[in-house]
Amino acid sequence: MPTTSPIDRGELLDVLVIGAGQAGLALGHHLARRGADFLLVDAGPEIGSSWRARWDSLRLFSPAQYDSLPGLPFPAPADTHPGKDDVADYLAAYAAHFALPVRLGTPVVRLHRDTDGTFEATTPTGTLRARQVVVATGPFQTPYIPAFADPLDPDVPQVHTARYRNPTQLPGGGRVLVVGGANSGLQIAAELAATRPVTVAVGTRPTELPQRIAGRDLFSWLDAVGFFTVPAHTRVGRRLRARGDLVIGTRTRDLRRRGVDLRPRLTGLADRTATFTDGTTVDVDAVVWATGYRPDHSWLHVPGAVVDGQLRHTAGSTDVPGLHVLGLPWQTCRGSALLGFVGADAEALAARLTPGAGTTDVPGRGPATPAVSPA
Structure with missing residues (x-):
């Protein structure tokens, strides 16, 4: 006789993470360590699909030692620059290594908040309910x-x-x-x-800056002076963002x-x-x-969340209780949207989502076929 999971039966999640890219996966790692009942959903057919869709010759500016998500080093020699398929492979391996619960092919077409504060996410395969929601869809949404x-x-x-x-x-x-x-x-x-x-x-x-200066990769110089961790709210941060x-x-x-x-x-x-x-x-x-992207929040039917076309937030938390964002440029600092730096924001947000919970090391458990599932 077919069985259904608690999620499919409409039971309430602690946290629903919308987007299983680098930000969502980093958050999933920290939520798992804190024992949260959570799910990541993604519209793509596979983890890393948004990276595979970029142009063929794309390579990261950041060398491999600056491209790791929390808990798993990027599998490439230091001072090499991974290609876009290398990143996609790493993200898929990351989800499998930590057996993160990911549901693929599941776009959220509507998110609203009930009068009791519960969030309901409508997907083509059903409705998901959660006490808290994190929008981790990133800055690259609608080509402009x-x-x-x-x-x-x-x-x-x-x-x-x-x-x-x-x-x-x-x-x-x-x-x-x-x-x-x-x-x-x-x-x-x-x-x-x-x-x-x-x-x-x-x-x-x-x-414009060269990739290498005085024999060292540019990222090592920028990291040494704290460029990636300059807080967004400081005068220096505001100046850098304006430039x-x-x-x-x-x-x-x-x-x-x-x-x-x-x-x-x-x-x-x-x-x-x-x-x-x-x-x-x-x-x-x-x-x-090469004219960039514009945000698309047409699926967000949560009053007070979107102001002047943008998700208004403070360090990732919106004015709507229980609704958060992750992985946006300058969310807290210059590195907030970068592959190797988003983990710090993810860890801080996980602590806010699960107050009082302790952390436990969660070793990789090998391939996570049941966890990484299609719709």
Whole structure:
């Protein structure tokens, strides 16, 4: 006779974690150590699927010794830079090593809070109930493309970095316009420049730094001066946040030497012609949008949680009792959204979610086939 788990019978969880990426998994590790009754749900078909969907040549800026989640070192030599599939493999191995309860293929399409304070999460396979909820869906949610892309000639292919994989997606030989001068835009421009002419439209130019300085990886210098742990609420933290992200390893002066055409901010597209703030124009044969992401909280039906399109929180806790977030940029410090640094926020949040609970070492128990399950 078929059996159902307590979760499937609608019993109340201590904590429901929405998102089983790096933030959700790190939190799951700490919740398990504190004996919480919790579940991680993720819309993806496998753990790490969002990493596997990135472009083929993507490599981390951070060397392997800075890429570990709590309790399990990243399996790569120090000072090497893992690729995106290496990260996906590590996340899957992490969930299995600690036998974390993960339900895959389970997007939360609606979250609301009952009058008694209980949260109900509606998924395609049923409703989950929890006393507390952590939104760990990360900052990369809805790819953003400016409205002025609409007049572009329909015969000119365009792709957001969320869908870009490699140069074969774009017509060979024609000029490619890359819109955006942060890390992803410049990395992709450098890759494309090997096979075709490239123009990069750069708005606000971020600070550019080499990957290595004086024979050491940049991350070791930044870590030594406490860059990643600068609190967000301090004057230094506010200044760093206002200056935007660093561009690491790919420098515009090197791109110029390789023949890349650098222009100021893009202001419009008409047919095949791109126009920039300085009045210059260029005809293009394809466009790559490296224009970032926008949050999508349309599924969050919890009054008071979203203010001006953002989840308002203090160090991860919202104004709604029991509703928390994890893994956002500058949640508490510069490293809050980074693979090797999110663990500190996860540990602090786990302590708030389970007050008074002690911690117990939870060794890996091998593959967790029952725990990591489809919908």
